[in-house]
Amino acid sequence: MKKTLALLALTAALAAPMAAQAHRAWIAPTSTVLSGNDAWVGFDAGMSNVVFQPDHAAMRFSDLQIIAPDGSKLEAKNSATGRYRSMFDIELKQEGTYRVANVAQGFMAMYEQGGERKRFRGSEADFATAIPADATNVQASRTFTRTETFVTLGNPNETALAPTGQGLELVPVSHPNDAAEGEASTFKLLLNGQPAANVDVTIAREGQRYRTATEEVATKTAADGTFSVTWAASGLHWIGASVRTDGANGQPGTNASYNGTIEVLP
Numbered sequence: 138m139k140k141t142l143a144l145l146a147l148t149a150a151l152a153a154p155m156a157a158q159a160h161r162a163w164i165a166p167t168s169t170v171l172s173g174n175d176a177w178v179g180f181d182a183g184m185s186n187v188v189f190q191p192d193h194a195a196m197r198f199s200d201l202q203i204i205a206p207d208g209s210k211l212e213a214k215n216s217a218t219g220r221y222r223s224m225f226d227i228e229l230k231q232e233g234t235y236r237v238a239n240v241a242q243g244f245m246a247m248y249e250q251g252g253e254r255k256r257f258r259g260s261e262a263d264f265a266t267a268i269p270a271d272a273t274n275v276q277a278s279r280t281f282t283r284t285e286t287f288v289t290l291g292n293p294n295e296t297a298l299a300p301t302g303q304g305l306e307l308v309p310v311s312h313p314n315d316a317a318e319g320e321a322s323t324f325k326l327l328l329n330g331q332p333a334a335n336v337d338v339t340i341a342r343e344g345q346r347y348r349t350a351t352e353e354v355a356t357k358t359a360a361d362g363t364f365s366v367t368w369a370a371s372g373l374h375w376i377g378a379s380v381r382t383d384g385a386n387g388q389p390g391t392n393a394s395y396n397g398t399i400e401v402l403p
Contacts, residue, residue, distance in 0.1 A: 162183075163182065166178050173290070174230075183223065190346050192221060195218050195219055211235075213225035214226045232292055234298065234312070234314060235287065244260060244264060248276070251271075264277065286399075317402050325361065326364070332362030336380055340376050372400070
């Protein structure tokens, strides 16, 4: 029974986009636009039913990437993990825009051997040698999850905003730290470096705990991966999307999700 349940769980993981899970991942900064020559920003990060409300689990950092305005990488300071949220600080010493992202990736597969259904979890490189030569009905998937936010000290720039070409990524057409109430912003989603067309995007505003309306906006990306949103109110906003592609010609599929935080100023 345990083996059957484990295989069913893996099948579900291969078949369903990660962002479709009930709990939403987020990183919330204390500030996004700062001035001066030196500043500190604190961050909370978690998984919750209501965005930015720590009510489920702290975020585990698999690969916390803090990209400075010149493209270099910084280390988080004062890190701590509580029951419902993780916390850290970064010191901003360079003028420009910083990208703060928790990135997770993996590889999973199912296959049949001798009439039995089996599974593999590990690196894609190991899979090439670990799968038996007589394996059949192989289903494999690369998994990517990106959870991120942006902060700017002084004048913004775009060096840290360059895509990596892996997983589902947001490329700002409008600068992410230039969102204002009543105005529109445009962004582009890429999947493995290519425009992600016809992808469902959800945008949710903070503060749902204190109102009856969810204030969520649903939209889709265009053929070039772009989507636009007119900000109805100020505050932190969560942007979520997910994509699943099936493998073809012996290549693994992709199961990717994106979680971004944008602050909209009055």
